[in-house]
Every structure is written in structure tokens, then in C-alpha cells.
Amino acid sequence: MIDVAQLKAHAKGLLEKGTVRTVFGYRKSTAGLLAEPAGITEAAQADDLIFDPSCVQNLALYLVNDKKHQAEKRSDDKRPVAVVAKGCDSRAITVLLQENHFSRESVHVIGVSCEGTGVVDARKLARKLGNKKALAVAFDGADAFAVTTNEGTQSIAAAEVMAERCLECRSAHPTLSDVVFGEAKAERGLHTPFQAVKAKIKESEEDRWAYWSRQFDRCLRCYACRSVCPMCYCDECVVDSISFVIAPDTTAEEKANRIKWIERSPAKSESAMYHMVRAIHLAGRCIDCAECERVCPVNIPLRLLNTRLEMEAFETFQYNPGSDPELPTLTSSFRDTDPNSFIR
């Protein structure tokens, strides 16, 4: 069981000594059940840090955002930032290191193991509780959550309200860390990995298109999935013409001649294109934190789309994203034994 007091003490120590600029962690949210991400800069605030099953967010995103902010501020503070990372978050950090987004020295990874239970899925929990409202959720032994509602505390089997991705989790323990809190438990294995994808593949082509066409049709193109993804760090996004950088010396002609790969209107064809571009850009990079699916306001099963190529990476190319920062990325490497029979 993870000792949060140790986590707080460690963060406090780092901030008191001034060895890190900020500690990104979780604190109790004022709105709703889920914890909120917090950037802590003062040692006194370190007591706010928590770690419980409501800490669902992937904090690797804040490392990416922090880098952008530091560049905007033209800050010369070169101290590292500390980040609280679960197993999946640590894999995201590994992928970012693999891509040289930042150096290993610039980040201090405080690994936390979510052990047997993983994190909670707020939608599943709400469904389970019916008309009771969950106020807090805590770890309760190896395979249960203690959920506090307005009618008292009850124990719920973790497998019933655990996030989908946690059921399939293959490495709950951080693979990359400077310090770890919690017991090492690598595999949870409550569900077979990629089972949703495998079930979907078995359906007919028409059914699959009918399914995805319904999903893409719903998309509002709010780009929440892109904003929450730690891997979507490009300043200019090919699918969004308003993100194109306009410098003082960009001529009107240059602006006019930029390729618009897709229209900005949320038409089905354009949204389909957007989601496919994102899926292909995440091939071999997606570490299955399922944040895109969680933040989607219209419940598009984005995790299903992204895990399709993760399954291919894992089963065909034996590539597991975020396992080793020294490894070349999936699409920047090849083997002689790669599939060739699909080519005529």
C-alpha cells in the first residue's frame, strides 16, 4: 500500500532544497470526485498532495506544457521539474525521452505504483452507485476501493469500477523513476490485452464502418483529445489551420498557400480524417492512458481506435511503447522480418 506521507515528505524535501522548480502532483479537487493536477512550487503546499484511485490524469502532459510555458516566459531557470507518475504516466515520459522532447536530467520522476487496483472510472462508479454521489475514493486492500458517499463509506470490488485500461494494464509499476513509492506489481492482467479491438475486428466491414461513422459523425472537433494528449505536442497541427504559426515575417502569400489537409468544419468525412491522422500519429507512441476517451464530451471510443495500432505494434512488431528510452521509435526502425505478404 502506498504511503502518501512519504510522498509528501519527499516532495517537500525537494522543494525545500530547491533542487526542483515545480512538483506536478495531484490534490483534492474542489469540483467532483476526481483529483486535480497541481503544480506545487512552495514546500508548504506539499501537504496538499494526495494519491488515491481518483488520480486518473496523465501528468506527463504537464511536463510538455511546462516546457512550452518556460519557452514563452524565456525563463533561464534550468532546474528540473518533478512529476508524480503512475505506471502509464512513466511510460509516457519514456516516450517523450525517446523522442528527445526533453532530457532525462530535466525531469525528476516520482514513481507511484497503483498496485493491484489501478484508478477508478468515474462513469462506471456513478453507474454502480446509482443515485448516491461519490465524494471520495481510497485504496482498500489489494482488490477493492473504499468509496465514501453521502450515505457513508462502502467497499466496492476494484474490478467492477476500475478504468478499462487498468483492467488490461501490463505494467502498473513505473518503468522509469528516480524514486518509487508503493509495492512493485508489474502485471494486473484482469482482462486480456486488446480484447475490445479483437472483438471489433471480428465484425464485418459494413458493421465496423457503420459503427465508426456513427462515432465520427458525433465529433464536435473541440480538440479536447488533442489537448489532453502528452504526445500531441506539435506547435503546428496539420489538421488545424488556426494553429499554424504566424511570424512577423510570414507573408500573406505564405499564409494563403499553406496546405489545408482537412476542413475545419465538423463534417463526418473531416472528423474521420482528423481521428485517423491522430491515430496514425500515435502509432507506437500511445501508452494507453485513455485520457482522450475520458475527456471526450461526446464519448467517442478513442481508446479503441488508438489501441488498434498499439496491438499491431505489440503483436506484429514486438514493440511496447515506453519500455526503454534508448530504443528507436516504432516507425523509425524496421526489421527484415516485417510483414511483406500484403504487398503485391
Next chain:
Amino acid sequence: MAKVEQTAKDETGFEPKIVAFLCKWCSSAGSDLAGVSRLQYPSNAVPITIMCSGSMSPMFVLSAFNKGADGVLVSGCHPGDCHYLKGNFYARRKIYLVQKLLQFIGLENDRFRMSWVSAAEGAKFAQVMHDFVTDIKKIGPQTRLKAKRP
């Protein structure tokens, strides 16, 4: 003349639009060879020469379908023959992933294809085009990813 029309049009009058991305060093030269050898093959492809199949971005494929292509072909040098030594190995992996993704969202299998055609294989290029056009004629126009633009 009558015979030419018969081979170019089937009963429904559907003529597939195919975008063919051909590597400059092999497939493009292969298509040239098919031409100068006076081989008969369907003229449905719009050839686009790219420097290497490894420079093929998945965006090109998706964009072609978005703009109404009925089929997309990517063609490069045989493994080991790449002008840039290993570009086609990268392409193979990338195109494989694109193909899996397109299949997963439910685009018809036959619409996206990759082939290895060397500069000496004019006949093979003609055959690849012939097969591709025949297969696409069977499944009809591509409507799933095509943008509805005025």
C-alpha cells in the same frame, strides 16, 4: 475504336479514380517502361512521383480518400533495392499500419494497396494496375471517406 470503349467502360459506366504514388527510382520508371513497351493497361491512375516510398506520408493516403479517390496505390522498389538503401523498409512498416487502420474503421480492403515494382518490371506494373482497377470496379465508388463538398 469500339473495342477500346468496351474495355474502358463496364456496364455501370463507373470509372475508378486511382491515385498512384510511385517512387521516382523504380515504380515511376516501371510505369514509363509499361508505356514505351506499348503495354495495354487501364488509364485510371493519376501518377504522383515521390522521391522514395519512405517519404510517403500517411496524410497523402488519407487526403486522397478525403478528396474522392476510389483507390490509392503506393509503389516502391523491392526490399534491398532502395535508392536510399532502406527507405522502402520504413515505408513497409508505415504503410502496413495505415492499411490496418483503414481496415479497422471499415474502408473496403481493396481500396488501398502497396506494390513493389522495379524499373525493369513494366509488365508487372501493367498487371498491378489491371488487377487494382478490376477489383475496385467490383466494389464501386468510394463514398465512406469522401468529403461532401459542393
